[in-house]
Amino acid sequence: MKIHHLAKSPSVLNNYLAQLRDKELQQDSMRFRRNLERIGEIISYEISKELHHKEEVVHTPLGRKSTVTLQDRIVICSVLRAGLPLHQGILNYFDWVENSFISAYRYHTSDTEFEIIVEYLASPDLDNKVLILADPMLASGHSLVATFEALSRVGLPREIHLVTAIASQEGVEYISKHFPRGTRLWVGDIDEELNDYSYIVPGLGDAGDLAFGRKLQK
Template sequence: MTLQLRVYVPEHPLIQHWLGVARDRHTPSVLFKSAMTELGRWLTYEASRQWLLTGETTVETPLAECPATLIMPDSPMMIVPILRAGLSLLDGAQTLLPLASTYHVGLVRDEETLEASCYLNKLPDQISPQTRILILDPMLATGGSMLTVLEELTKRGADTSLMRIISVVAAHVALQKLSQAYPSLTIYTAAIDEHLNDVGYIVPGLGDAGDRAFGT
């Protein structure tokens, strides 16, 4: 069976509202950061709908026993925010996945070559192939940063079919690269924009998500 990259653009009104707030150049930093937190929350909600492992059990209400479905506590789960912009989505994701371990990866882009280099890697040496991994990166522009992180994850044993990527805006060029390299991936994004400008920024996009979130 041929694998095909799956990209979901949820139509939830709250996702579209907070995307509009984040795109607006007049949105102040504090509100932009709130918008990113909400987008992290609602996109993670959509991504986890058919992704979390659950088990059937029985609980006692104040009146009687009844069947219940609960998330399995022993199911390994990781959140990987790509620094620095990925931190803006982290609070929203963690509120829904409080039992997940968080591992940071820091990348910086060379503004001339547009290539990403790693300055921080806190990933574990080995990752169980059963681990569900949520990767946070607001902007999928050239795809270079995400490819770097995926390489680090897979060489440690992670299974890309159990990964979910959360982004706010994705460009076609990044999606094409990811599809060719890792077709079993699943991506949740609030929008897909048409093209990049000559310095690799998504147009219309929302600017530099890290700078806007942290007021720099």
């Protein structure tokens, strides 16, 4: 797996990551969602450099111009619900592509033990397409792996790009062992620690709750 760790190179992305993490600023849910959207936009621009392009001639009012445009068939998939703002940011840049949505959540069997439940999937055929799979937090990595296993039932992508704002080192290592060779991970920043409850430390908290409000616990 090739890992693109964007925070290693100073840019405006670091501003948005800092605001996401700030426990005071993140109480503004609209700003929180917008910052996730911005991160999706920034990462989308970087992904676009690695995709396949074709030569094309554009007819302007005054003449003709040779250029290159993307030729890949792309599907954006986000993990509900936390992935929606990130999905929107990616869609802002790849606004002509197909979209997929999947649910995945932790079902706790004890305080520290859980399994990943996938209950909903709406997706086009993924065969021979470029899959951009978005989830803002990559903690243990089990959710992304379970998500991809479910998606594999609707086709085999030619390329896979994973997009996340913050990851744990443990999660990165886990998905590296379970995704196909050649998968690319685009991550804002990587934190070293994962606590006993499989939350990223320092991380930022629960991205879904911060974006959309607290949910009832089952």
